[in-house]
Amino acid sequence: MNQIPDSISLVMRSYNEAWAIADTLKAIFAQDYAGSIELIVLDSGSTDGSHEIIRQYQPQEFIIAEPGTYVPGKVLNQGFRLASHEWVVFLNSDATPANDQWLKELLQAAVDTPKLGAAFSRQIPRKDCEAVFAHDYDRCFGPARESDQWDHFFSMVSCVAQKSVWEQYPIREDLQYAEDDEWTRRMKAAGYATVLASESIAIHSHNYTPEQSYKRAKGDAIAVAQAGNIPDVNRRWHRDVLLPAIKDTLKDFKYFRAHGTLSELPHAFRVRYQQRLGRMHGYNQGCRK
Known part of the structure; x- marks a missing residue:
């Protein structure tokens, strides 16, 4: 050392x-x-x-x-x-x-x-x-x-x-x-x-509402796209929002079950959906600038 x-x-x-x-x-x-x-x-x-x-x-x-x-x-x-x-x-x-x-x-x-x-x-x-x-x-x-x-x-x-x-x-x-x-x-x-x-x-941690999660995800995606770090800009709702949000929530389900927090799963899906939606909108907006 x-x-x-x-x-x-x-x-x-x-x-x-x-x-x-x-x-x-x-x-x-x-x-x-x-x-x-x-x-x-x-x-x-x-x-x-x-x-x-x-x-x-x-x-x-x-x-x-x-x-x-x-x-x-x-x-x-x-x-x-x-x-x-x-x-x-x-x-x-x-x-x-x-x-x-x-x-x-x-x-x-x-x-x-x-x-x-x-x-x-x-x-x-x-x-x-x-x-x-x-x-x-x-x-x-x-x-x-x-x-x-x-x-x-x-x-x-x-x-x-x-x-x-x-x-x-x-x-x-x-x-x-x-x-x-x-x-x-x-x-x-x-x-x-x-x-x-x-x-x-x-x-360190923060609790965000679904709306705040959307704003943060969108802002991050705009910045990443402006920096040229996202190659695929042809975003589609079912492929890049709905299906990934469902997959994210299934991962959450496994984690929540292990930690006894399954009651929070509906909130988790709302957050995951808004995160994915914000990311798609942010990538598209960032690549147009």
Whole structure:
């Protein structure tokens, strides 16, 4: 094993997440890590008391943007620019380290990877997570994760990268969704590795309505299509919405049965249908731009 860095910059994005941010900041500074942590917080105009909590931890940089001006690529690039150290960790304010090994395990996976693009943490859902989204976290991050068979998967929620690599591959600022997917695909094409640090665990999840699921899926698909990463643009409802939604729900059925949550299956189908519909609409719209 290679030696982990003795100093890092930690960039936290926040917006009205006072309900989680105190636990997240407490967990960051309780890590089993002997090095120094430079805290940089980029807030999108929170109004829920987050600022008072953040100031207790005396961040090196605390930038408060005007509400409604958030563009993910711009904020992430700003975080890299403000970082004083080569190794830059990104952690969403509502992604709470699960234990005191989160940072050490993330950094170890990073330094042990030749030609690293980025390393990202495993995420586990919160206790109040609805079954359909808990299943998604299992598919993406679980021990037998489906994402290992996908052409590409990455999450910026909890990750680390090197500033010198970012200087060669800055994050695109014209995408409102999936900017991290495009960024790591571009680095991957240039020969840089993206790895899951499975022993670095962050607690993070969201419960979305079917309508919110549609919006997120559509936004991600628009961004992916604009980046040129979807070859098939001739989408059809029965082939690319209905049948995949049914297949997704059958997978949910197996997961729900194993976890005693079968009562949530009707909600799961509504979510899966809207996810697939949003994806189809997003691909079509993104490819027309």
